[in-house]
Amino acid sequence: MWATNLKVVGIVLGTLALYTLIANKIPQVQSEVPQTLTLGANVTPEQLVAAGEKVFNGIGGCTTCHGLGTRAPNLLTDEKGTGPIGARCGKREAGKSCKQYLYESLDNPTAYVVTGYQPIMPVMTKQLSPAQVWSVIAFLESQGGTVDVTASDIPATSSTSTTSTTAGGGGGGGSGGFAGGSADPKAIIQAAGCLACHKLDGQGQVIAPDLTHVGSRRDAESIRKKILxxxxxxxxxxxxxxxxxxxxxxxMMNAAQLEALVQYLGAHK
Known part of the structure; x- marks a missing residue:
């Protein structure tokens, strides 16, 4: 009896040791805790620039196109002999300061399209909070120019913090998200700027694949994976x-928004 029990214990301990060894061989990924920078009335230019850099390289998705020199103008480095964006933004449109031009570029990207590039940029003021928008402007001004963004530029109704989200995930979680957290897929599509590239139900551009019948060529899992x-x-x-x-x-979407969008697009057969 004792021999049998000892044998069972030995097998259990051996199995646990084996799984522990395997687990330790797997690379461990540590998600960074999102850091929040408060943009209060006494926010400094340095704080704005630091916050804007995080948004630019993170949740803003700016590096997807900018910096490649092919899809959109270089912003942090020289662009065809005109210098980085901070050195040239005040010369783009007559009568507009650098700050005004950069805000227009984020709020109405098609108002001024640099020669040689396509109007593929979404409306970023619908994707980012005012605090995030103005911190990005400060960061861009700092690239060869003078930062003149202040706390007074950020609307009083704006969120007073900007969060750098570095961890991946399926639908972000939490109660935030596009369009104030609304689960209305049409509101999500509008806020995310999808129609700046895609066409859907007769609206939008044809730069990227038409989504009108996307459900006939992709199932829900494929649509979800493509978004993420x-x-x-x-x-x-x-x-x-x-x-x-x-x-x-x-x-940038919470879980409910992601699923609402997936189901909505999947129904477009």
Whole structure:
């Protein structure tokens, strides 16, 4: 009896040791805790620039196109001899300061399209909070120019913090998200700027694949994966546009919004 019990204990301990060894061989991924920078009335230019840099490189998805020199103008480095964006933004449109031009570029991207590039940029003021928008403007001004964004530029009704989301995920979680957290798929599509590239039900552009009948060629799982990981599959004929779709939608929508959008698009047969 004792021999049998000892044998069972030995097998259990051996199994646990084996699984522990295997687990330790698997690379561990640690998600960073989102950091919040308060943009109060006494916010400094340095704080604005630091916050804007995080948005630019993170949730804003700006590096998806800018910096490649092919899909959108270089912003942080020289652009065809005109210097980085902070050095040239005040010369783009007559009568507009650098700050005014940059805000217009984020709020109405098609108002001024640099020669040689397509109007593929979504309306960023619908994707980012006012605090995030103005911090990005401060960051861009700092690239070869003078930062003149202040707390007074940020609407009083704006959220007073900007969060850098670095962890991946399926639908972000929480109560935030596009369109104030609304689960209305049409509101999500509008807020996310999808129609700046895609056509859906007769509206939008034809730069990227038409989504009117996307449900006939992709199932729900495929649509969900494409939203969370745009590089997971590229539609035939659109290979040159690979990488344009922001990789941050998974962190910019909550779970309910993601599923509402997936089901809505999947129903478009």
């Amino acid at each position: 990981d745009p590089a997971s599959s590229i539609a035939k004929g659109y290979e040159k546009l690979a990488g344009i779709m922001p990789k941050t939608f998974g962190t």
